[in-house]
Amino acid sequence: MTDQPTLSRAQRATTSAVSVGREVQGRIYRAGVFGHRPAVPVEPAALERAAERAMSRQAWSYVAGSAGQQRTARANVEAFDRHRIVPRMLVDVEERDTSVELFGRRLPAPLLFAPVGVLEMAHRDADLAVAEAARQLGLPMVLSTQASVPMEQVAARLGDAPRWFQLYWSREDELVDSFVRRAEQIGSEAIVVTLDTHVLGWRTRDLDLAYLPFARGQGIAQYTSDPVFRRLVAERAAAGPSGEPTPRPTAAAVRALVSMARHWPGDTWGNLRSPLPRAAVETFLDVFSRSSLSWADLAYLRERTALPILLKGIQDPRDAALALDHGVDGIVVSNHGGRQVDGAIGSLDALPGIVEEVDGRVPVLFDSGVRSGADAFKALALGARAVLVGRPWVYGLALAGARGVREVMEDLWAELDLTMALSGVGGVEQVTRDLLA
Template sequence: MGCTVAGQFAAYQNEIYLQGLAGNVPPFTTDPEGLEASARERLGPGPFWYVAGAAGGGATARANREAFDDWRIVPRMLTNATERHLGTSLLGTDLPAPVLLAPVGVQSILHPDGELATARAAAESGVPFVLSTAASHTIEEVAEAAGDAARWFQLYWPNDPDVAASILDRARRAGYRVLVVTLDTWTLAWRPHDLDRSYLPFLRGVGTAIPFSDPAFRAGLAASPEEDLPMAILRWVQLFTGTDKSWDQLAFLREHWDGPIVLKGIQHVDDARKAVDAGMDGIVVSNHGGRQVDGAVGSLEVLPEIADAVGEQVEVLFDSGIRSGADIVKALALGAKAVLVGRPFAYGLAHGGQVGVRHVLRSLLADFDLTLGLSGHRSPAELNREALRRR
């Protein structure tokens, strides 16, 4: 059984309205599109488009959002949904809601506190934050900021096995329990918004805190990052990109990680089955928010067939396109056990650090709580395809 919470998240709506009696309004907009527009005004073009941009002409990013419009919720009445229980159990951990914060890297381009602020905000709500290998702060620093909250770690798999093993060992010793391995970003896609500005944060030393603090990585350098920053950056970029892996190499992960392993970037049923055959514990149906392959299927388009194929054998998570409570309802009804949210919390971070992430997370969870109840459901476990109709 998952955690039991009744009305905990929807209460944020009442809080906002009651604050209005004192002449107060929310610190930032509750509208996802408005939040993105406001973030664009606050950030420089480089940082904003690094988050908001997509591969090629953006067709996949658009497909992600359009796929949600292909499904409509069919509300049910008189279902006694006043009391709702949003909790779930995921990979052995009880969560207050089926929502996680996705592994967004280089967060210091959005706010100086970066991942520290995000970890603290996530901990306040009990929602896991998946720390990216491309973080602006070290594994240990973010673990300390997260306190007793659930910790997940995302691996961009370096080409050097000693460095990979060292990073995994550090994450394990720092209390990260679940490993998320991103498969779809072994090299960067063609991203015009970044290319037109010649903007790649890693080449500026951003998003390198984890390798630069890693003993195995530092041991392979002729000079430390403090002594020769450009050479350290170049070495990390060489290890970070350019080499695809194969299915038989997953055994390396099992050798160096004793907790649950989740493969992120699955878009094909056969790949989902291979993940099961390889003994993986979970998959994330994801196309990296449309940032890697232009002209690809929307992530939600392939979720149902993947969930049907492997949902009884492995935990199926989903990301790419979540913006609202209705989006979460649809993804869960189509077979996801939980969803990961990326760009919305990044825009919140740009607005106010921890306060901004907290506001976005509370808004999204309140929207989900209310949409779940108003559509006639008392818990995520009640959602299935009968809750939806395809256009």
């Protein structure tokens, strides 16, 4: 099927000019007259099933899997069922505005591309495909520290679309400094510090496969492209072997070494004879994140950037209060899509208490469990200023690259617009808690 025309950036900026929902819906139905269907399934469960068939077992386990018995991931989705929309009638919603303002930028919709790492496991174009979709839609992309493509290349593909940078706080403060400088240089409009992954959660599906992509050099492009990290790698390689015995080589070990060589800059064959690729993986595993991080450390980051600082991973109102006390500019209510603590509170269940604690002093964003535009509507009604979307567009990426990413986010945006219309709402600011039972 050839690409159908989509809304222009100008039209998206002023949604009263044309309904996003009607435009997307009409385009799909018109194409259906000629026997064409969407590139990716619109129905969320069908999208997930199709992506599972398309992805390798390792990729599917990493992307779709969560911690332990997957209870938190289920809690995220089930929390939406406990809130029901109560539509209002006979309201003039002929013209609707899905736009929202965040940190001085008017966004065409309250939707952001959540930071997702190791996208090469889903599609060879990885972060570049997501950047292309974000550019076409004009929606912000939150670039991941664990990206498969350096941030500078992703920024070039983004064009003038907004971008934020998600920071995993390394054990090496000098590396943190370098990441922040680079994020500023590529035009990032905010720094999102992920708090809940200072160690990896107990991810049973990955453990059963004994597969960690970073141990094979995947998802560390921000590091291998960084001058500070490369210096640390060179110092480690110069120090020579650790002295630990080397296990007998296996076919799997050879494949892992080839993967490391491919992911280190330069010629793969030359890298196979170099100690640097393996040293890079070992260095990454050593410096990835800090469990000693405390509230006092936020002052360190504030001294190094004037960009807005958001904290991602807040689930307790007491932590929201501490965040305000330490001068953060925004909060992302998130449990990492259920990937860190099994049996934790569903993210949507945590949202109202945090919104109440914050009381409008800084924007509260929402992440974890959003699968549809109706889900986004509910999160907005409970007080979120905007919503971060993750797994659904990764599934679209696996199925159809940039086009799949775009269609998934466009579908979600269209459903949000139509849900607003059918609920008697003409603007995002009118999506309030009294619309929920």
